[in-house]
Amino acid sequence: MRVPRPRRVRTRLALLYVVLSTLSGAVLLGILYLLFLHSSRSTFRMLVNRPGDQGGGDPLPTMLDMFSAHRAEDEARRQEELQQLLTQSGIALAIMAVLSLAVSWVVAGRVLRPLRAMTATVQRISARNLHQRLAADGPADELKDLSDTIDGLLARLEAAMDAHKRFVANAAHELRTPLTLEHALIEETLMDEDADVPEFRASFERVLEVCRQQGRLLESLLTLTTGERGLDRREPVDLADRAERSLAAAGSEARRRGLRLDAGLAPAGTEGDPELVDRLIANLLDNALSYNVPGGWVRLTTEIRNGRPVVTVANTGEPVPADRVGLIFEPFQRLDRSRGRDGHHGLGLSIVRAVATAHGAAVDARARPDGGLRVEISFPSARGRVTA
Template identity: 55%
Template sequence: MSLTARISGTRVRLRLTLLYSVLFLLSGAVLLAITYVLVTQGGSSVGMSTFSSSPSGDQSISNIILGNGGPGSPPLTGSERRLVEAAQQQAARQHAEFGHQLLVKSGIALAIMSVISAALGWLVAGRVLRPVRTMTDSIQLISARNVHERLAFTGPGDELKALADTVDGLLGRLETALDSHKRFVANAAHELRTPLTVEHALLEEAMLDPDATVDSYRARFEDLVVVSEQQAQLLESLLVLATSERGLDRLESVDLSELAGSVLGASRPRACEQDVAVVTRIRPARVTGDPALVERLVANLVDNAMSYNVPDGWVEVATGTADGGCFLSVTNTGPPVPPEMVDRLLNPFQRLARTADDGHHGLGLSIVQSIAVSHSADLSVRARPEGGLAIRVDFPAEKSPAISG
């Protein structure tokens, strides 16, 4: 444990000790005050009961001291009255001395017990904080290399056990995130290595060709432009993915039908070129979100549906409202997709057929999922038995924008 952690733990233990001691001191003082009041207020009645309980042979003496004459007895003489007054004064002094002694001795006892309670409080505070120190030591030993380790706290199901279980859950989520980050970085490096290798090969071929002409150089440069565009698309996709996972910077009211119409309008030439029919069932559907990210979500779904299609296939795009929210669905024909591959397609750099020059890097659906999560939307992907996918995104009800960029 570091010095700072030890000092902090000692401060907490000292505060708990002081709290225990103060509580004991206050409760002891209250108990002492109650005892003192009860004793001092009940002293005279105790003395009178003592005198009244004298034996029958001394009944006359007690009557004289108490100033009580018997029935028909003569009044007290002067000497007897002075005797009674002296006895009463003596009793009052004894009562006051008794109260003083009680107060002093009780105060001494309270002071001694306060010291003992402070020592016991220090021990009890250490006992209470021992599991916290154990968890702190274990957490400080966990790093990126051994994030798989857990506290594994054993004990009764109290607040400390709940805290340890919460930390274990946090470590589990952190381990999952780190593993995902490592896979993402490795896949990104692999995807970037391919166009760089092709680019290097084209440049090397042009340099080593002794019979190179202007036309051959122009052809190499055209190939380099294509490779450069692929790199730019990959970097842009990575940037969008990182942005969507970071969260929303602004919220606006967005109409899914307008975005879908705009994206489909830009995709018409491509659909005609690939001989893919486009079916639309677009109805107004307003959601709250980042317009750029929502548009990227629609564009990725439409691009994915057209890219992985078959000749004479079709793509159906629908928007609307349902169950108090809005939805966007994109369904397409295409090659059969194994059901076990559906969930994998939502991970970065995953695609059915890995082709180096197809212009796709397997980021489309992972970006869609990330954008859907950032907008609290539900994404469902289903493989159609006839081939292709049926994808639906259900957005929550429109809310008043609270974030502005």
């Protein structure tokens, strides 16, 4: 039958202290008992081996006779003293066990008091007061480290919650705008009593384009969520092969905008989700093509640098303040230069960052001195290199 263990940490600590104290006392009493026994036998040997008197005659037979006469009495007395020692030691050990139980209970409570305070504080923290911290004071020990770790976790949760709230608010705004536009287009057409079939067709085409924009927005949101969740699968991926596919898809858009599309593709093997890598490269190209200048260029390269596969997209464009480059990687956060262009919702580079993070890749974006951006994604090296 399994004996249930006490669930409370304080009880377990107190019992542990008592057991250790009792065992230590028992070992100490055992050592004292052995020393006392050894001392009694040493005294007897000294009496037997005492040298004779100087007056003549050998005293050894006399001492042996005396010892033989009192041997039974001395042995009984010694056994009685040992028994008394064991009895008194056992009583003292029992008293010490009871006292150590009380002391251990108090000491365990004082040791666990900071933990109880931290537990009560954490239980009071919810989504409404994530700003609250444990802020434990005292020496730099394990409990202080635990408190600081929990405070760091709460800070990250607060930042994530704030980012989530901003994301939801921005997504609601982005979804509400096309719905309002659809409603206005349909209402305008219905209120026009003289509207004919061509006017209805034109209104429906505009509504259809708004629906396409909504579909692209929802698809971008799903991709962003997938990238932030992490990878469901990993397989060998050649960045050069994926980049070539994206270049083929972006060629017509580059010609339509009158932009030069260059490429320098070298084998660069990594591991990850091929579909997400495709979306990452496609979004980099789409961003570079959309926010460019007439007669500009876009260059896509893949290579192995310092043992890591790297994909880089550089483009001409309008000047970007260096201190605001990081802003364009936030969801729905767009610079003034990018508002209202081609139905973009400010999610392209956010998806790039989310996919890169899911793959353990590093993102380095820099503003070019003569305008435009240079975005570099450095992936982890693959266990088995992908050959071209």
